[in-house]
Structures are given as C-alpha cells and as structure tokens.
Amino acid sequence: MNIALLLEMAADAAPDRVALVCDGKRWTYGDLLAAARGAFELIQESGVDYVALLDESSEASMIALFGAALAGVPYCPLNYRLADEDLTALLGRIAPALVIGDEERVERLAGDQGHTVYSREMFALKAQETWPEGEEREYDPGEGVAVQLFTSGTTAAPKAAILRHSNLLGYILGTVEFASADEDDAALVVVPPYHIAGISALLSSTYANRRIVMLPSFEPEAWLKLADNEKVTNAFVVPTMMARIIEKLNEGVSANLASLRAIAYGGGKMPREIIEKALALMPETGFTNSYGLTETSSTIALLGPDEHREALASDDPKVRARLTSLGIPLPTVEIEIRDEDGKVLGPNEPGEIYVRGEQVSGEYKEKSALDAEGWFPTRDAGYMDEDGYLFLSGRADDVIVRGGENMSPGEIEDVVLTHPAVGDACAVAIPSVEWGEAVGMAIVPRDGHEAPGEDEIKELVRSRLRSSRVPEKIAYVDELPYNEMGKLLRRKVKDILAD
Amino acid sequence: MKPGTRLKSAACDTEVMVIRTAGGTIECGGAPMAEDKPAEAAALSPDHSNGSLMGKRYVDADNTYELLCVKPGKGSLSVDGVALVTKDAKPLPASD
Numbered sequence: 001m002n003i004a005l006l007l008e009m010a011a012d013a014a015p016d017r018v019a020l021v022c023d024g025k026r027w028t029y030g031d032l033l034a035a036a037r038g039a040f041e042l043i044q045e046s047g048v049d050y051v052a053l054l055d056e057s058s059e060a061s062m063i064a065l066f067g068a069a070l071a072g073v074p075y076c077p078l079n080y081r082l083a084d085e086d087l088t089a090l091l092g093r094i095a096p097a098l099v100i101g102d103e104e105r106v107e108r109l110a111g112d113q114g115h116t117v118y119s120r121e122m123f124a125l126k127a128q129e130t131w132p133e134g135e136e137r138e139y140d141p142g143e144g145v146a147v148q149l150f151t152s153g154t155t156a157a158p159k160a161a162i163l164r165h166s167n168l169l170g171y172i173l174g175t176v177e178f179a180s181a182d183e184d185d186a187a188l189v190v191v192p193p194y195h196i197a198g199i200s201a202l203l204s205s206t207y208a209n210r211r212i213v214m215l216p217s218f219e220p221e222a223w224l225k226l227a228d229n230e231k232v233t234n235a236f237v238v239p240t241m242m243a244r245i246i247e248k249l250n251e252g253v254s255a256n257l258a259s260l261r262a263i264a265y266g267g268g269k270m271p272r273e274i275i276e277k278a279l280a281l282m283p284e285t286g287f288t289n290s291y292g293l294t295e296t297s298s299t300i301a302l303l304g305p306d307e308h309r310e311a312l313a314s315d316d317p318k319v320r321a322r323l324t325s326l327g328i329p330l331p332t333v334e335i336e337i338r339d340e341d342g343k344v345l346g347p348n349e350p351g352e353i354y355v356r357g358e359q360v361s362g363e364y365k366e367k368s369a370l371d372a373e374g375w376f377p378t379r380d381a382g383y384m385d386e387d388g389y390l391f392l393s394g395r396a397d398d399v400i401v402r403g404g405e406n407m408s409p410g411e412i413e414d415v416v417l418t419h420p421a422v423g424d425a426c427a428v429a430i431p432s433v434e435w436g437e438a439v440g441m442a443i444v445p446r447d448g449h450e451a452p453g454e455d456e457i458k459e460l461v462r463s464r465l466r467s468s469r470v471p472e473k474i475a476y477v478d479e480l481p482y483n484e485m486g487k488l489l490r491r492k493v494k495d496i497l498a499d
Numbered sequence: 500m501k502p503g504t505r506l507k508s509a510a511c512d513t514e515v516m517v518i519r520t521a522g523g524t525i526e527c528g529g530a531p532m533a534e535d536k537p538a539e540a541a542a543l544s545p546d547h548s549n550g551s552l553m554g555k556r557y558v559d560a561d562n563t564y565e566l567l568c569v570k571p572g573k574g575s576l577s578v579d580g581v582a583l584v585t586k587d588a589k590p591l592p593a594s595d
Contacts, residue, residue: 001502001516005516005569009553009554009569013553141503143503173518175588175591176588177588178553178554178555179553179554180590290591332589
C-alpha cells in the first residue's frame with residue numbers, strides 16, 4: 001500500500017477543506033492531490049532515482065512527499081544547514097535526483113552529478129499546471145521505500161535510514177483515526193522537513209483531515225503570532241523552541257492561545273524546569289512528550305496530558321519523576337530493555353532500549369539493524385520502572401565506563417542540576433589512566449549566580465550518588481553546544497574537557 | 500492476493516485495500532469482492548447490509564484478515580460468510 005492513499009482518502013472525503021496554510025497561501029486537500037499527481041508526471045519524465053528537498057518546509061515539501069510516493073521514488077529531504085562539503089557528498093549518494101529548493105547551491109556543489117533542479121516556486125507551479133494526459137495512470141503500488149532520511153551523523157558519516165510505505169502506514173493507521181479532526185482543528189508544523197517529526201506531522205494531519213499551518217523557520221514571536229492568527233489547536237516543538245516561547249511569554253509578548261489545546265514535544269531532553277514553567281503558564285493546554293527515532297517512523301512512547309498534570313501535582317517522588325520520563329510505549333509497539341549480552345532486564349535496571357513493531361524500520365540503505373526476531377536496538381540507554389514508564393538516560397554510546405562500572409551521564413546531570421546556581425550541565429567520559437574512563441563535567445552557571453565551587457559540586461554528587469560518579473574534572477562554560485533540534489552535542493563537550 | 504490490492508464490492512459502492520489476507524473469500528454485501536466491478540451488480544444480501552465506513556479497518560477474530568475501507572457503501576464486509584468487525588486506531592494525543 002502506498003502512503004499517497006492517505007492524501008487520496010483525505011481529498012475524497014473533504015476535497016474543499018483547507019489542508020495547508022503556508023506563507024499566506026491556502027491549499028485544499030483537492031488542490032494538494034492534484035498537485036501531487038502533477039508532480040508524479042514531472043518525476044516520471046525526469047527518470048530520477050530520488051526526489052530531494054533542499055529547502056525549508058513549504059507546500060513543495062508536501063507535494064514532493066506525495067508525488068514521489070505516487071511515482072515510487074524515495075523522497076529524501078536534506079538538511080540545508082549542512083556544510084557544503086557534507087552536502088555535496090549526500091547529493092552524490094542520491095544522484096540522479098530531482099532536487100527542489102536552493103538551485104544556486106545545487107548547481108555550485110553538484111552541477112556535474114546529473115540532477116534535475118527546480119526552485120520551490122517553479123516546482124509547485126509546474127506540479128499544479130501538469131495534468132495527467134492520455135490513459136489512466138498506474139501509480140506505484142507502494143511496496144518499496146517511501147522516505148529516506150540521512151541521520152545527523154554526530155559520530156560518523158550520516159547513515160541513510162529508509163522508511164518503507166508499510167512502516168509509515170503502520171504508524172498512521174495504528175495511531176490516527178481517519179477524518180477525525182474538526183473543521184476548526186489546525187496543527188502548527190515548525191520542525192524542519194528533513195526530520196522524521198516533520199514527515200509524520202504531514203502524514204498524521206493529512207489522514208485526520210486536519211489543517212496544517214506551516215512555519216518555515218522557527219522564531220518564537222512568529223510562532224506565537226501564527227498560533228494566535230490561525231487559531232492553532234495542536235503544535236509540536238522541540239525543547240529549545242519551548243524554552244524560547246516561554247521566554248517570550250514571560251517577557252510579556254501577548255498572544256491569544258485560547259484555542260491551543262495540545263502541545264507535543266520531543267526530539268531531545270526536555271529540562272524539568274522548562275516543562276514545569278510551561279505547565280504553569282498554560283494551565284488549559286495538554287502537554288505530551290513523544291519519544292521516537294527516525295528508524296521507528298516517529299513516536300514509540302509517550303507521556304500524555306493527564307500524566308503530566310498528575311506528576312506535577314503529586315507528592316510521591318516516584319510519580320513526580322515521571323514528568324521527565326518518556327511515558328509508556330504505544331500499544332502498537334513492544335519495548336524491552338536489554339543488557340550488553342542481549343539479556344532482557346527487569347524494572348529499574350538500566351540497559352539499552354529495544355523496540356519492535358510494524359512502524360519500526362530499523363533499516364539503513366546499506367543494511368538492516370534489526371535482529372533475527374525483528375527487534376531494533378535504538379542505541380538509546382534507559383530503563384523502565386515497575387509501572388512501565390520509560391526513562392531515557394542518554395545514548396548508549398555516551399555511557400561512561402569507569403573501571404568496568406557503567407554510569408549514565410543523565411543520572412549525574414540530574415543531581416548536579418538540583419544545585420540552585422547551576423543552569424545547565426553535561427557529564428561525559430574523559431580518559432583516565434587509572435580507570436580507563438572517568439566522569440568529566442561541563443557546567444553553565446545560572447544567570448545572576450556565582451559559579452558553585454568544584455568541591456561543592458563533588459560533595460553534592462557524593463552525597464546523592466556513589467563516589468565513583470564524582471566528577472574528576474569540571475569545566476565552567478557560558479553555554480553548552482546544542483544542535484538546531486536541541487540535541488546536546490556531547491562530542492563537543494568532550495573536546496572542551498580535553499583542553 | 501497481495502497486500503495493497505484494491506477490491507471492489509459487487510453489491511454496493513464499497514472499496515477496500517487489503518492489509519492482511521489468507522486463502523478465504525473476501526465479501527461485501529454477501530457477494531465476493533474483486534479488483535474489477537462486475538458488469539451486473541449483485542444483490543445486496545439483507546444479512547450483510549450494515550454498511551462499511553470510510554477509513555475503518557476491518558478484521559476477523561483471529562486477525563488473519565485486515566481490510567481498510569477506502570470507499571464506503573451499504574454492504575458489510577465478511578470472509579467466507581463470517582462478518583468482520585472494526586478495529587479502532589489508538590489515537591495519540593496529537594503527538595506530532
């Protein structure tokens with residue numbers, strides 16, 4: 001089955017309903033389906049292996065996603081923030097492609113790779129003007145790859161994660177009720193098009209017949225203004241966006257968010273302080289933490305609105321701690337925690353998160369990472385409490401191994417962050433002659449506070465955790481290095497501590 | 500028959516996409532479904548006329564058959580005479 005079916009059904013049920021609002025233009029589901037069919041013609045004619053996007057989100061990203069699906073060509077949105085050298089290599093890996101977006105850059109970087117290039121405007125225009133002529137079209141049956149996303153490659157060359165039509169449809173059909181959105185519902189989409197959350201947002205809203213309000217690049221005041229003007233009901237943000245929105249609201253930027261029923265967040269660790277502030281500032285809004293990976297077609301676990309409020313109101317430290325959990329696994333997937341030998345662990349035992357389900361691709365262009373039973377090792381380290389709440393400690397590769405003892409950076413950071421003068425903190429492995437690895441710590445002092453002394457930090461960790469977790473080296477920095485999705489770049493923190 | 504096959508009802512407007520199937524006969528309105536509509540419509544059986552709903556998934560008790568209704572109609576879906584039931588999505592609280 002083909003993911004384009006989602007748009008076909010949406011357009012069949014409500015052809016005149018507004019599907020997309022972007023840069024002041026409005027597109028109905030009927031318009032989008034017609035344009036996707038026009039894009040199919042363009043893609044077929046060009047004879048390419050991929051349809052790529054080198055651009056911010058716009059109508060072109062939606063038309064390209066569904067047009068490529070109809071043509072049976074993988075859709076591969078690229079990260080336009082990458083350096084020229086990295087981007088040239090990625091373009092080379094998908095040549096020949098129909099590339100939509102920054103024409104000048106594609107010509108300059110990959111003019112000799114045989115790509116067909118369109119600007120955003122020209123692609124959208126041509127897709128609308130091209131009509132299927134002659135006999136009825138045979139659209140792709142959807143047995144292959146729908147989307148290819150390059151992973152961010154923080155440790156090695158980016159891997160080409162592939163999502164089949166069956167993975168994405170498994171996710172959407174299992175979690176979205178068809179045409180369930182009210183006429184007034186609107187989802188604000190601000191995640192970049194090359195992120196899995198950007199893909200799943202388009203698919204979910206399409207199948208629900210929900211209006212998509214696109215903000216091509218994030219800016220907190222523009223976000224608040226658009227949410228107000230379009231009477232947005234749902235939004236997804238990454239933690240850094242949430243922090244900046246709250247900052248603006250606290251500064252007194254006025255925006256009527258009365259219609260904003262639900263905010264979901266994910267893509268990185270949400271600081272407890274930020275979510276607590278958000279809950280206090282928006283008492284009527286339901287907050288959802290959604291945890292997922294590119295290789296799992298988006299969300300596999302979530303902490304819902306009621307659980308947020310319950311955790312916030314609870315006196316029980318165990319229930320309160322859930323505010324920073326990933327919530328519980330979706331009923332449509334299975335999750336296990338395993339140790340390094342593959343043994344399944346019990347409640348509260350830390351290990352690696354494994355997941356299995358229809359939506360889980362776990363597949364790269366080069367090879368599949370699934371084991372013989374279909375389980376995908378996420379390389380995320382975490383544990384599950386006795387009630388099934390999943391907690392993330394960090395990437396498995398970030399675990400600090402000191403004298404054979406595995407330590408999660410998150411556990412140490414959480415303790416250090418309780419110090420009133422600490423604004424942000426990151427623990428990484430540093431080389432140690434004696435132990436192999438030891439704990440290194442970068443600390444950002446809180447605004448208006450004096451940096452706490454090294455002894456104070458060490459004593460705090462010693463008093464709350466075991467002495468092995470006490471940082472051996474501490475560096476004070478103005479800020480920690482995050483990428484644009486709010487992911488902490490621990491590799492760079494290691495560099496800071498190496499100096 | 501492969502998953503992804505689109506089947507049409509001989510007795511009404513219903514169309515489904517096959518998500519999972521086995522060797523049995525998939526029917527709508529009491530008549531077998533096929534990729535093409537027959538020249539002459541079959542009669543709608545009163546025992547199989549509860550209708551099909553767009554966007555609903557229909558499954559049998561063992562979950563060996565699963566159909567997605569992509570066009571609604573008056574007939575109801577069955578396999579070898581046994582009615583299928585709807586399988587609800589488990590909606591996320593708007594997580595993306």
